[in-house]
Amino acid sequence: MIDKADGSQRDFLNGDEAVAYGAKLCRPHVIPVYPITPQTIVVERISEFIANGHMEGEYIHVESEHSAMCAAMGASLVGARAFTATSSQGLAYMHEMLHYVSGSRFPIVMMNANRTLAAPWNIFGDQRDSLAQRDTGWIQVYVENAQEALDMIIQAYAIAENDGVYTPVMVNLDGYVNTHTYELVTIPAQSEVDEFLPPFKSKNAIDFDAPRSFCISASTEWNMEFRYQQYEAMNRAIPVIEETDKRFGEKFGRYYGGLVEEYRCEGAEVVLVGMGSVTGTARIVVDKLKDQGLKVGLVKLRFYRPFPSEYFKKLSARVKAIGIIDRDLSFGYEGAVASDIKAALLSSGVCPKVINYIAGIAGRDITKEHLEGMYQKLFNRIKGQDEPELQFIGMRW
Amino acid sequence: MAKPQIVKFKFPQCWNDMPLGPSAEAGILTESNAGWRVQRPVIDHGKCTKCLMCWVLCPEGVIDKEPEKLEIDMNYCKGCGLCAHECPKGAVTMIREGDFHDR
């Protein structure tokens, strides 16, 4: 650990530890959390911070993930800032509560370690778990590295607790590749984070002087209006996400591009779209291919919900082919990310060629060679060669 | 007010009127339960000793123990008959609604 002059620190942390530091800096009142690989280090670090007096807050050893989200909701209801973390099976277990929390508009922040869902069992990373929760009304961001993980926990609270938003946020890290890989991370100073993220003053909490009933039953006559409000709130999150990232960049010197980051897309004919750690590898591939004179680029899709449909509509006019990397699969159709991107492209009226790459399932590595191959196939498509619209990458046979 | 009263609830007229999230002001009553009744309790105040057993047991809380003689909020009495059945002095009788002319 190196202490810097401006009060920040620099240390060699893995993604889970970075999340733990991020959570610590946000001063949550209540941390109900249940351990599950590969999120366990988050759980352990936070409990160590508290046990050594470095962090205040009520740490709750809940007996299940469903209870973790219930407890987080109870805490938010009484005006407390709540943080929790989970992965895969745990995320699936609390599915009911994900809907419940977003519907009742509690600004809870949760870290999710992307890990595949059983069966068959596997503890390594893909994005099937969080993408299966696409429709639960949570804002979802996918980080590339440990630094972004720490930073996005802080930004997540700023986004969630924004007056016009009040929508819970899920910060996703790729299991093992992000969670367990050590990198140099800057831990901002507590005082700086306190300036960026003021104490939580909930607009959606109990008040004995003006008592309300929460999570009431709304009949057919009124229910759709409540839902529409949720929809509008998620839309209002879009400018808030952009503004929060800019503000973070100005204060801490790290700006991530808002909903989407483009890497060297100027003049690109083909681009790959990825979420999470794969974008880190893809940057290196883009650099190499561009040195060879190939017109390639990378689109790092950061926020999956709210979905940056306007960005993709505009992208459709700029490129000839888009390759979409899905670390998931909606059986009976295609990758979830591809479906959403294709829908956005359709409404633009201009249709580039699209290939959906199913890759990196259950921790299978997406190598530089795989990525080069993906770009090659996109070029093949433009040339009119036959390339299937959906391809599995890195299979045995 | 010891008991909430019926109010003419003002439903939201536009998006700005909607609450943040599905919550609503507590203690708002918008309709009466009187229509549930087929019989209503009548207290014989001569026999009533104000032991308050009816007040304790009433599932609706419609009995008012403040006045000298117990009063019943007929907007919310469902006519279950527990008060009559349990009164130790037999001071409460259930009379069929059809025998009243105040509706």
Add this chain to the structure above:
Amino acid sequence: MVNARKMTDTEYLYGHKACPGCGLGTIGRLTLKILGKRTIVTLPASCMSTVTTQYPQMNYTVPSLTMAFAGTGAVLTGMSAGLKAQGITDVNVLGFAGDGGTADIGLQALSGAVERGDDFIYICYDNEAYMNTGVQRSSLTPIGANTTNSPAGTASYGEKKPKKNLFEIMIAHRIPYAATASSAYPYDFMNKIEKLKGIKGPRFVHIMCPCPTGWGFASDRTVEIGKLAVETGLWYLAEYENGKVKMSQVPKTLKPVEEYLKGQRRFRHLTEENIKLIRENRDREWELIREKWFS
């Protein structure tokens, strides 16, 4: 000792849509009068939530949260921790859950919350079936009861299993305070609430709530039926505190079970053989009660 004359006139639960004669109204009203307005009520999916929180009519005058079915214990934990972390004191965190939401789907969350020792009051109002969804059996449905998914028929006499012993489950957790009660014995119940108000940590009350609609008796007989349950020994009133169980009332002799069973439509189909089963189960349970808890 609670005195009705001195109790507040304020009604914290009023105008709800419960069936006429239902014990839950009595239970809710009396509990809140004793706990007061600085109480947050949590209601999972149940009769209690359905009859009290239909937009825009809100029958609680204290803050309430309608909760997902399985999570009452966990949300009470979260509220309790959230209040503590903000230094907010003098608030009662109260959960009202039904038998299904406590002994079945809610048992894990309750057990976790009690084990953690969080500060809350949990009242399980037991109408012995999933009444809200149409009288389906729960693990607290008694032997012989006819429910819509354990119906009596030519090949079955209804519910075959005895009631799960929630009181003893709570005792096994060494909870600071647990009690059994009945809406038919309101003073016994109120005195228990008054006592547990001052205790820190998790406190649990399992209160029998006779259901005119689901059990099949006239709405004015709720107290009569509730009393018969205790007088026949098919329900008992007790407290657990400081490591000891104290019976609140013990009938000198247990009335014949038939007196309780015959007044309810849900038991109408029972044969002599079925009733014998119920009687033997009752006798066995009382043997154990006498052995364990009579000093």
